[in-house]
Amino acid sequence: MFESLKPAPPDAIVGMIKLAAADQNPDKIDLGVGIYQDQAGATPVMAAVKQAETRLLAEETSKKYIGILGNPDFNRLFSELMFGADSKTVTSGRLAVAQAAGGSGALRLGAELIKLANPHATVWVSTPTWANHQPLIGSTGLPIKPYPYYNKQTQTIDFDEMCAELRTHAKAGDAVLLHGCCHNPTGADLTHAQWQAIADLMLEKGLLPFVDLAYAGLGDGLDEDSYGLRLLADICPELVLAASCSKNFGLYKERVGLVAALTTSPKAAKLAEGQIGLTMRRMISMPPDHGAALGAKILADPVLNTEWRTELEDMRVRINGLRVALSQALSVQGREQMAAALVAQKGMFSLLPVTPEQAEKLRSEHSIYLLNSGRINIAGAKFETIERLADCILSVL
Numbered sequence: 082m083f084e085s086l087k088p089a090p091p092d093a094i095v096g097m098i099k100l101a102a103a104d105q106n107p108d109k110i111d112l113g114v115g116i117y118q119d120q121a122g123a124t125p126v127m128a129a130v131k132q133a134e135t136r137l138l139a140e141e142t143s144k145k146y147i148g149i150l151g152n153p154d155f156n157r158l159f160s161e162l163m164f165g166a167d168s169k170t171v172t173s174g175r176l177a178v179a180q181a182a183g184g185s186g187a188l189r190l191g192a193e194l195i196k197l198a199n200p201h202a203t204v205w206v207s208t209p210t211w212a213n214h215q216p217l218i219g220s221t222g223l224p225i226k227p228y229p230y231y232n233k234q235t236q237t238i239d240f241d242e243m244c245a246e247l248r249t250h251a252k253a254g255d256a257v258l259l260h261g262c263c264h265n266p267t268g269a270d271l272t273h274a275q276w277q278a279i280a281d282l283m284l285e286k287g288l289l290p291f292v293d294l295a296y297a298g299l300g301d302g303l304d305e306d307s308y309g310l311r312l313l314a315d316i317c318p319e320l321v322l323a324a325s326c327s328k329n330f331g332l333y334k335e336r337v338g339l340v341a342a343l344t345t346s347p348k349a350a351k352l353a354e355g356q357i358g359l360t361m362r363r364m365i366s367m368p369p370d371h372g373a374a375l376g377a378k379i380l381a382d383p384v385l386n387t388e389w390r391t392e393l394e395d396m397r398v399r400i401n402g403l404r405v406a407l408s409q410a411l412s413v414q415g416r417e418q419m420a421a422a423l424v425a426q427k428g429m430f431s432l433l434p435v436t437p438e439q440a441e442k443l444r445s446e447h448s449i450y451l452l453n454s455g456r457i458n459i460a461g462a463k464f465e466t467i468e469r470l471a472d473c474i475l476s477v478l
Contacts (some may be wrong), residue, residue: 151180184325263428333371410471
């Protein structure tokens, strides 16, 4: 029967990883894969994670299931990290929280909850957005529509167009997917004033904010990167959060995430939590615990917490330093706009104003690997290769 299956379409990022790995040029620069890399090109295990693992190994006495909502300590501590430990969002009892299989699992669980609550909802996503948003959320059966976000020509956010589209065409009960910080793939984040305007629009139109917060701590800092989420939670009666520990804890392969639904009452929170648990049970039965247990240990222990925050800050500072260096190297006559956009953006990603043909030329002639869209992962660069990278980008432009 399986002979009737059609070939799966190739994944652009997976294909780029294979191309870069096969390239024998010692001077190649891989800016395609969306993970943090240090100056040596490695993705190391954070020291705080190593220490937490050592303690977990010594203390663990059982491998029994942890329950369909996941590790309760992780759920509490990570939701406090995202929303603020003393915030009314956390203390009101209106928050339904569950562990998820990474940020992707959180997005899927959040979308499933939205569909259960409102089968007629449309999910609005930014143009552009992370490549897996539409297939991942769309697989629930919810319709997806785009809203304007980033203008690749001006390299700025089309904020007025974004608001006009949502104000005119989104209907009450629809969900709007918003990147909490470090927008993927553009790196272009909303300002505080724009977050305020979006929150007011969500409230006015009766729209549900669906916040994807995958890079907290890698933009302006942990609290700063949660600004938009916390503002929405203060203003809007309901929202859904999908958060990830892949980047900020380096727990990529452990698949640790969190889904949270802010509801109008503690009673509604219990209902939402029950439906999330039931959905989890039907999809994967029980979530894995190892990564969540590590996250809980780090967040609960003051020494490990401080060490983790220091490491995360070092990662953030390095990424921002690479941004500044690349911006300065690209700041030549005629390319000032691109240079200014790069240094103003946040997180690991930027969207270069290159065509697919120019991206291919960078790969084939210069061994510089990026997606055809122009998305680059700044963390894949090194300070000593910035000048070469800038020269090659300028040469194809």
